[in-house]
Amino acid sequence: MAIALFMSIFLLALPFFLFIFLKHRISNNGKKSSLPLLPPSPPALPFIGHLHMLMLDNSDTHVFLWRLSQKYGPLMSLRFGSKLSLVVSSAKMAEEVMKTHDLDFCSRPNLRGARRLSYNALDLAFSPYTDYWKEVRKICVVHLFSRVHKYRSIREDEVGRLVEKIRRLSVCSKPVNLSEAVICLTSSIICRVGFGKRYDEEEEGEGSRFHRLLEESEVMFSSFSFADYFPFMGWADRFTGFLTRLEKTFKELDTFYQQLIDEHLDPTRPKPEQEDIVDVLLRIRTDPDFPFHLTMDHIKAILMVIPHIQSNLFIISIALHAYMTWFVCFLCMQNVFIAGTDTVAVTVIWVMTFLMKNPNCLEKTQAEVRDLVGGKGFVNEDDLQGLTYLKAVIKETFRLQPADPLLLPRETLRKCSIGGYQVPAETLVYVNIWAIGRDPETWENPEQFCPDRFIGNSIDYKGLNFELIPFGAGRRVCPGMRMGVAEVELALANLLYKFDWEMPTGVSREDIDLAAVPGIAVHKKNDLVLLARKMGVSNTMHV
Numbered sequence: 001m002a003i004a005l006f007m008s009i010f011l012l013a014l015p016f017f018l019f020i021f022l023k024h025r026i027s028n029n030g031k032k033s034s035l036p037l038l039p040p041s042p043p044a045l046p047f048i049g050h051l052h053m054l055m056l057d058n059s060d061t062h063v064f065l066w067r068l069s070q071k072y073g074p075l076m077s078l079r080f081g082s083k084l085s086l087v088v089s090s091a092k093m094a095e096e097v098m099k100t101h102d103l104d105f106c107s108r109p110n111l112r113g114a115r116r117l118s119y120n121a122l123d124l125a126f127s128p129y130t131d132y133w134k135e136v137r138k139i140c141v142v143h144l145f146s147r148v149h150k151y152r153s154i155r156e157d158e159v160g161r162l163v164e165k166i167r168r169l170s171v172c173s174k175p176v177n178l179s180e181a182v183i184c185l186t187s188s189i190i191c192r193v194g195f196g197k198r199y200d201e202e203e204e205g206e207g208s209r210f211h212r213l214l215e216e217s218e219v220m221f222s223s224f225s226f227a228d229y230f231p232f233m234g235w236a237d238r239f240t241g242f243l244t245r246l247e248k249t250f251k252e253l254d255t256f257y258q259q260l261i262d263e264h265l266d267p268t269r270p271k272p273e274q275e276d277i278v279d280v281l282l283r284i285r286t287d288p289d290f291p292f293h294l295t296m297d298h299i300k301a302i303l304m305v306i307p308h309i310q311s312n313l314f315i316i317s318i319a320l321h322a323y324m325t326w327f328v329c330f331l332c333m334q335n336v337f338i339a340g341t342d343t344v345a346v347t348v349i350w351v352m353t354f355l356m357k358n359p360n361c362l363e364k365t366q367a368e369v370r371d372l373v374g375g376k377g378f379v380n381e382d383d384l385q386g387l388t389y390l391k392a393v394i395k396e397t398f399r400l401q402p403a404d405p406l407l408l409p410r411e412t413l414r415k416c417s418i419g420g421y422q423v424p425a426e427t428l429v430y431v432n433i434w435a436i437g438r439d440p441e442t443w444e445n446p447e448q449f450c451p452d453r454f455i456g457n458s459i460d461y462k463g464l465n466f467e468l469i470p471f472g473a474g475r476r477v478c479p480g481m482r483m484g485v486a487e488v489e490l491a492l493a494n495l496l497y498k499f500d501w502e503m504p505t506g507v508s509r510e511d512i513d514l515a516a517v518p519g520i521a522v523h524k525k526n527d528l529v530l531l532a533r534k535m536g537v538s539n540t541m542h543v
């Protein structure tokens, strides 16, 4: 129905598009030399620009853009509707964008769905680069993100529960759906850290309401809106149902977060053992030194984004996949499943996938963890320091399959120049870190899974080495990096320490595919299902 409506609107509006295009061409006649000199670009069609190229290509967007960059270079311009985009595909160009010219490239696009769901960009991730963003970022870093140790007991407890769940399955030789189990782990951690709540996964009610709401808002964040790419056609969002769905989702989420805040403000609420993020924000709200008046909308906007960022909602984000989704639906008449995703879970699953395909690396990683931890029964966060090989495996996975291959999109703050080209203000910027990880000028044997390249090598992912930037770099670098890495390392170390992993009966290692979900995040398309055999280190669980 919605597809038919899209089609009708598009066909009806076609003459109008043509008129605008011709008018634009005529009015630009003779002024060509004053146009900014943009980076190389494939031939574009009127109005839709390069959308047809995305539409006709079946591969994942980051792979498609990587192939294009091999022809048009590491700095390439594309146009989606009226939105100009810059695609960056080499470490050198990424450094130009995120270090040399970071101030010019550090804003975020202002897209309709995200704007509404973030209370008009009051959050951290969608806010443009303003004094407000600087202040919120400072507060979040000081009070939330730098306090990784504060939430250590939650992480260790949840990983303990995961191990116990797998142990129960291993006792009766049942296969483990590791993809599902790890998503459950990371969403439990974020609910406890963020809201001070643990939603039981088997229980219907609040937990499933929250997950349903997250899924709905993920769909809204990534749905196509005419207003974003054909601004003069913003009215069409009313007819496609976009605005109605957006308002409904917004209201439901608003009610959910308001209830959460009310619960925290309830004077009869028992004092929690440790502050969650809602407590922290409510405390800051009454702090006279905070330079902004933090309203309930600000708090809800910040809360709204945390589980999404954690679940890496914004990943390939907004423009390209919105288009892809729309056009794929439009042409192929098929539903596109936008997975509920999660950067931490995605990373853990990709690491386990690569290890299963590379038994020598698996053996080496397990030997390291088991030697280090001995018979303690559980790897805790103090032990992680000594796990050199596991850290190298994680880096290699980030290089080959970053959770966020196209980086949360940036937008140029003002007209700027880069690599000898001029880029207008409000250009969308996609840094293709997947392409950077495959650059043969940067990496030896880029297609191989070879963690040893990181042993005795100072390359890290903290945003200083532009050949490895899974968390971005510069002013907008991921503030949750330490939290994310702590979770990834703890979960993996325990999975590898506690269990020996095998393929289910009738499936071989070669059968494990590397296909990714063509959705918002680069999830493994098919769940990773394995058999876990309990290691004979200890039978007592330490949690």
Ligand code: HEM
Pocket: 124, 125, 126, 137, 306, 309, 310, 343, 344, 347, 403, 404, 407, 408, 409, 410, 470, 471, 472, 473, 474, 475, 476, 477, 478, 479, 480, 481, 483, 484, 485, 488
């Ligand atoms: C393995 C885990 C994670 C990965 C790979 C990841 C990756 C990223 C990337 C690539 C960006 C965009 C950076 C840029 O534009 O340069 C980002 C932004 C962000 N991340 Fe993460 N992230 C992870 C975990 C987390 C966690 C656990 C949190 C919080 C609980 C978090 C919170 C954020 C926020 C708030 C932003 C927006 C920052 C801003 O725009 O100022 N991330 N993340």
